[in-house]
Amino acid sequence: MTTALRVKGLRKNYGDAAALDGVDLDVAAGEIFALLGPNGAGKSTAVEILEGLRSRDGGEVSVLGVDPAAADYRWRARIGVVLQEARDFTMLRVGEAVRQFGAYYPTHRDPDEVIAAVGLTEQTRTLTSRLSGGQRRRLDVALGIVGGPELLFLDEPTTGFDPAARRQFWEMIRSLRTAGTTILLTTHYLDEAEALADRVGVLAKGRLVEVASPERLGGRDHAQAIVTWDEDGRRCEERTAEPTRFIAELSTLFRGEIPGLSVVRPSLEDIYLGLIGSQETGSPEAGPQETAKPEGSAR
Numbered sequence: 001m002t003t004a005l006r007v008k009g010l011r012k013n014y015g016d017a018a019a020l021d022g023v024d025l026d027v028a029a030g031e032i033f034a035l036l037g038p039n040g041a042g043k044s045t046a047v048e049i050l051e052g053l054r055s056r057d058g059g060e061v062s063v064l065g066v067d068p069a070a071a072d073y074r075w076r077a078r079i080g081v082v083l084q085e086a087r088d089f090t091m092l093r094v095g096e097a098v099r100q101f102g103a104y105y106p107t108h109r110d111p112d113e114v115i116a117a118v119g120l121t122e123q124t125r126t127l128t129s130r131l132s133g134g135q136r137r138r139l140d141v142a143l144g145i146v147g148g149p150e151l152l153f154l155d156e157p158t159t160g161f162d163p164a165a166r167r168q169f170w171e172m173i174r175s176l177r178t179a180g181t182t183i184l185l186t187t188h189y190l191d192e193a194e195a196l197a198d199r200v201g202v203l204a205k206g207r208l209v210e211v212a213s214p215e216r217l218g219g220r221d222h223a224q225a226i227v228t229w230d231e232d233g234r235r236c237e238e239r240t241a242e243p244t245r246f247i248a249e250l251s252t253l254f255r256g257e258i259p260g261l262s263v264v265r266p267s268l269e270d271i272y273l274g275l276i277g278s279q280e281t282g283s284p285e286a287g288p289q290e291t292a293k294p295e296g297s298a299r
């Protein structure tokens, strides 16, 4: 496994406050890694240090084998950056902006192909100032990938996208991975992390709380199912690791159909909120795996 980026003991202070408080992270080449965390957790700070756009106060950082703090234009040409704040190109048309940006790189992708990949072909001749918010964000992504980066940083890339545009964007990101690009993205959309990421990292108060695949985060793969049903005019609930056996028992009890039956497992969002909650309170939250069994259970 080749490592695309490696971070050890990363620290960043703003005045007396630690925005990053000793972060360790490895991302493999070809991986899509999603950095999650609430507002102010330190995601943008971390990503901007990795991009060489911000200084750090401690720790070791290696991105494509180079320390971003001492990197040159050759290294910069190997990475792509999509920042939260859009770049200002108000006087340029979409096609011109992508072409001009491509020209900054020693080699670059075909601008028309890049514009098509982000779904802006119809807007090629539109002034960038006339684009909608979501179209503007797609242009940002086009500018981030036109240099054919080995490693692409995406800071909240789909904010403002309509649902169809998000799906299209996810397909584009997957095709970049297939072509061998490593991707580090930050997002507040848990469904986006689940759809795209090989692994996610949860950052809270400047510390990386957990790193795992979306399926395994916070023990999700062992989490109990929540079975709910109606009985004697009340909603009943049972948390169980064996929902099939439990439902079979219920079915016997009801002699067939179980009224209002529903079975759910904790979503990535439930798990994430549990992890973040435990950071806030300093103790493990009564998360999706534990609650008192309500009275009136059919068992």
Ligand SMILES: Nc1ncnc2c1ncn2[C@@H]1O[C@H](COP(=O)(O)OP(=O)(O)OP(=O)(O)O)[C@@H](O)[C@H]1O
Residues within 6 Å of the ligand: 014, 019, 037, 038, 039, 040, 041, 042, 043, 044, 045, 046
């Ligand atoms: N230039 C700065 N000067 C002082 N404090 C800053 C600066 N940039 C960020 N911070 C602080 O550092 C902390 C981390 O901010 P950061 O922008 O990295 O968080 P984030 O996880 O990206 O948040 P969001 O999800 O809102 O984008 C916050 O408390 C923020 O107020």
